Amino acid sequence: MSAITLSHVSKSWGAMRAVDDVSLTADEGSLLVLLGPSGCGKSTTLRLIAGLEDADGGAIAIGGVDVTHLTPAQRKISMVFQSYALFPHLSVAENIVFGLRVRRVSRAERDARLRRVADIVGLAHLLERKPAQLSGGQRQRVALGRAIIAEARVCLMDEPLSNLDAKLRHEMRTEIRALQQRLGMTMVYVTHDQTEAMTMADRVVLMRDGRIEQNGSPEELYNRPATAFTARFIGTPPMNLVRQGDHLIGIRPEHIRIVTGGDHAARVKAVEHLGADSIVLCEIDGQPISVRSDGFSKVQPGEDVRLAWEAGHEHRFDPVSERRLEASVQDGRLATSVG
């Protein structure tokens, strides 16, 4: 039993509501990603789960037990900090077994577990080094090792990859996900990078200004964004939002085609060639819109083109509240822009 449940949890710093009535559940053995722009309250939410901050209101349960007023240690969790928080004067080995020493685990068991964990995170040859003698990726692995050696059922991670370069980030992403699944941990993973969220998560909780904007599977967030904010946040490049009269319409770049005889006139502003595909940045009535086209797009900046998309791919949002309008897409009544 290691599911994590937050019910109506709030936390303020003075007048600033960093976490505002947040309720969510991370199922046992799943990976939940807290996603959102910087300053939206992800870290605070994670620290509330860890017990490093006290909630102003609401309840937190881990494995069915109310932990709202327990200390971090009593919650039996492990955590990876953004800074890694390695103890600079201790060797890699001592860093990893720190928690076992605190709990007076016998020497024999400590050594056995250290060997196993060092193999898992690939640090067996670096155990005597000090953190300062390691690369960023290696430090990250030490932090990971320290988190998993406790064999806690719950693991919390706060932007663990944000200090790594792009290639390493990609590698570690896969590794962390594989590790989480292999050890069956319940993981809450904080990131501002939607790619990380989409590739790793069982469930994504998108936050905005301390509140939950949308809570769903990566697929749901991508295919059925509940608000224009989600639509703008998910996808590279994100969904295009175009105001047409008093409608707010969203279309994914990959659903738009540049065709002669398309029913939207647009002007090409710039073209980004990514290799496998190209992103053509256009403008419709002064509104930016990006189009993904396969291969090496031949269109030139300044060129006038025509765009088309299928009505079924349109997402409609209330122009004032920016909430998703469900019915309109389903019955296709307003799908006037079929090419």
Place this chain on the structure above:
Amino acid sequence: MADRRHLAGSRMTDHAASSPIVSRRAGSQAWWNAVNAWLLLLPAAVLLIAFTHFPILATIRHSLFITRRNGTEAFVGLDSYRAMAADPIFWKALGNNFWFALGTIPTSIALALVMAVWVNRNMRGRGFLRLAYFTPTVLPMIAVANVWLFFYTPDYGLLDQLRGLFGLAGWNWLGDPSTVMGCLIVMVIWKEAGFFMIFYLAALQQLSPDLEEAASIEGASRWYTFRRITFPLLMPTTLFVVINAVINSFKLVDHLVIMTKGGPNNASTLLLYYIYEVAFTFQDSSYAATLTVVLLTLLSGIALLKFGYLDRRIHYQ
């Protein structure tokens, strides 16, 4: 492509043609750099040599001579050192200095550390507390000595007035060989602890709060975290503070001049005060030089210990 090769080629020939000049220029450049470096070092070097190195050498030389009444010097070799070894007051001063150091250093450092950890926490009036602890350090030493002189005055002093409340008789705190050293030690601890606290406080604020949080998640108690994380990371500061404290304990002289004059019966004579007395009261400059050499040897020993041994065993960030 061809263009680039041509360019590179032309640059190479250029370089080849001018290379003797370049190297000669590089040579004189290096020479100028050296001259500049020495010129920049000169003011500091002159001061250091004139006021530190030369006096040390002169002192050592002086300790091997005696000055006759007519002003001429006579070489006596190690005679002064033999006299020193037979001088009970020298041994008394050295012993006093040892007990004084032992009494002040560990306590003032421990106090400084405790106060720093306490003041470092988020609480009301933190700024005021910091200032309060630091006050003893900024007060002029003469004023400090006089304030404490009042505390220790027999019958009228603060201490005796407090004793009076319990019906106890007055006590001549500074006039009794059994209490005078204790009184000095208490005063110096009061003065030094706040000063050292500032260093600990600065070091504590450099430590990432993440470390403490990581330890707390692993279930480490406050004391365990302090013992295994905070204290080891403060070791560079502790070393710095210890060295300073030891040096200070050998440098103390002004309080003695005002409060005890080394008495009673040399019970509060410390090494530097003894040197001061020998040199300026007894006017025996060559014996003073001999004592100074001993003091210098002690202090250099401490410095060597720091740079040669301790620095290698301590984790610096």
